[in-house]
Amino acid sequence: MDAYxxxxxxxxxxxxxxxxxxxxxxxxxxxxxxxxxxxxxxTFLSDTGGHVGRQYGAxxxxxxxxxRTLYVIGPDGTIVHRAAPFREVDPMAYTDLGAAIAKARGGx
Amino acid sequence: xxxxALTLAFGLAACGAMTAQEPLEVGTKxxxxxxxxxxxxxxxxxxxxxxxxxxxxxxxxxxxARTKG
Numbered sequence: 001m002d003a004y005x006x007x008x009x010x011x012x013x014x015x016x017x018x019x020x021x022x023x024x025x026x027x028x029x030x031x032x033x034x035x036x037x038x039x040x041x042x043t044f045l046s047d048t049g050g051h052v053g054r055q056y057g058a059x060x061x062x063x064x065x066x067x068r069t070l071y072v073i074g075p076d077g078t079i080v081h082r083a084a085p086f087r088e089v090d091p092m093a094y095t096d097l098g099a100a101i102a103k104a105r106g107g108x
Numbered sequence: 109x110x111x112x113a114l115t116l117a118f119g120l121a122a123c124g125a126m127t128a129q130e131p132l133e134v135g136t137k138x139x140x141x142x143x144x145x146x147x148x149x150x151x152x153x154x155x156x157x158x159x160x161x162x163x164x165x166x167x168x169x170x171x172x173a174r175t176k177g
Contacts, residue, residue, distance in 0.1 A: 002176075004168065018164045021155065023143070026173040032146035034173040044173075045143040045155060052141045057131035058169035066169035069131060073138045073165040077158065084131035086168070088176075097166075104164040 001040060003088060008041050011098050015041065018101055023047050023058075025065055057084065070097065074104045138167075 001022060004011070012018040020042040024031065031044035045052075050066070053059030058069035068088060072081035081100030087093045132138070142156040157165065 001170070012166065018166065019160050020166045020168065022168045022170060024170050024172060028144040028146050028151055030173045032151050035146055035148045036150070039148055041148070043152070043155060044146045046146070047143055052139075052143060053169060054129070055139045055141065056167065056169065057129045059129055061129070065171045067129075068171065069169040071132070071138065071167040073157075073167065075162050075164060077138055077161055079132055079134050079136055079138050082131055082134055101164055101166065 001038065003094065004042065005038065005040050007094060011094065011101065012042070013101075013105065017105060019043070021045050023052060023066065025050050025053065025059075072097070072100045072104055080104050138165075 004020060004022070008014060008020075012020050021044075022040075022042060023045045025048055026046060027048055028046040031046055034040075035044055047053055047066070050059040050061075050064060053066040056069065056071065058066040060067050067084070068086045070083040070086040071079050074080045080103065081097070083093060083097065138157060140156065140158045142154050145152050145155040
């Protein structure tokens with residue numbers, strides 16, 4: 001999440017026409033306190049039952065946690081890019097993500 | 109014995125199919141959902157994905173709060 005925060009302006013156009021939603025199975029209180037402490041400029045969603053994680057093929061039933069999975073959804077609601085798994089330590093993963101977001105925004 | 113083994117094999121295959129976690133394909137409609145939401149300011153109103161139509165949305169699933177990545 002620190003990488004998203006630190007690249008927020010560049011990757012996510014500072015949230016102007018891009019919405020970043022970070023989803024985990026944590027309860028909303030845990031996410032709110034973490035967002036506050038780390039000053040994250042984006043929104044966290046609490047999927048405690050893993051229902052949405054299952055819908056998106058991110059939920060790992062063995063650990064009852066979501067695997068790092070990333071989707072870019074275009075303005076018309078269609079999935080335009082997917083990284084499953086998202087390799088958060090690989091700088092190229094952010095290059096690909098940035099390109100996918102720029103392409104999606106270009107279609108607006 | 110052989111029938112028992114076959115039954116077990118089919119049973120395991122059925123369980124596998126039920127728990128299979130296939131990521132969604134590019135080009136498909138993103139399934140709508142509504143979830144409790146929080147920002148650095150605290151808990152905010154729940155977010156419904158379809159309300160964000162017209163914007164580019166990035167969904168980032170991750171393991172756990174206060175972990176790296």
